[in-house]
Amino acid sequence: MSQNVFDDDKKTLTLDDFMKNGTQERDNLGDQVPIMVYRLLEYAIRQVLEERFGKEEQQRIFREGGFRAGEYFTKNFLDITLPVNEFLAQLHQELEVLKMGVLRIEELDEDTGRFMMTIAEDADCSGLPVMGEAVCNYDEGFLSGVLTTYTGKAYTVKEVDCWATGDRVCRFRAEVSEGAARSCHGR
Numbered sequence: 001m002s003q004n005v006f007d008d009d010k011k012t013l014t015l016d017d018f019m020k021n022g023t024q025e026r027d028n029l030g031d032q033v034p035i036m037v038y039r040l041l042e043y044a045i046r047q048v049l050e051e052r053f054g055k056e057e058q059q060r061i062f063r064e065g066g067f068r069a070g071e072y073f074t075k076n077f078l079d080i081t082l083p084v085n086e087f088l089a090q091l092h093q094e095l096e097v098l099k100m101g102v103l104r105i106e107e108l109d110e111d112t113g114r115f116m117m118t119i120a121e122d123a124d125c126s127g128l129p130v131m132g133e134a135v136c137n138y139d140e141g142f143l144s145g146v147l148t149t150y151t152g153k154a155y156t157v158k159e160v161d162c163w164a165t166g167d168r169v170c171r172f173r174a175e176v177s178e179g180a181a182r183s184c185h186g187r
């Protein structure tokens with residue numbers, strides 16, 4: 001049997017450790033939870049972060065967390081060697097299989113690398129009341145992590161429409177950050 005990392009209380013666990021251990025152990029309840037439980041976790045933490053650190057910092061933390069999740073997701077669920085259209089088709093499929101949302105690419109400028117994309121039935125915000133501001137900062141970070149990992153160029157992603165701004169889908173603009181490039185996977 002492989003060693004269980006949770007036995008070693010001196011080890012600082014990484015996102016990898018948490019994701020690769022213990023998700024198969026729910027014999028009766030299985031590997032899914034209702035969307036309400038996901039949102040209870042997300043919005044409770046959001047509230048605490050905003051109370052402690054203010055709205056701007058809360059949004060930054062959600063974006064950074066989303067970025068790490070998107071990076072992990074891309075490395076573990078997607079094939080980054082695929083050409084762009086096939087990669088986006090695979091991304092669409094995986095997001096749907098995992099019930100995170102239904103991705104649609106509205107525009108892609110291959111010269112500048114700029115995207116406009118929508119996510120319908122988004123796990124984070126579909127059905128929320130109008131709050132006058134986009135709330136999917138985690139998704140902004142997540143998509144940024146996916147595109148940065150795939151292209152090796154630093155991407156900034158901004159949500160421009162959201163259920164919480166009165167729209168029926170979330171719409172994101174993705175652009176290569178000025179002057180910033182990094183090599184994540186040697187491409």
Ligand SMILES: [Zn+2]
Binds near residue numbers: 163
């Ligand atoms: Zn949204």
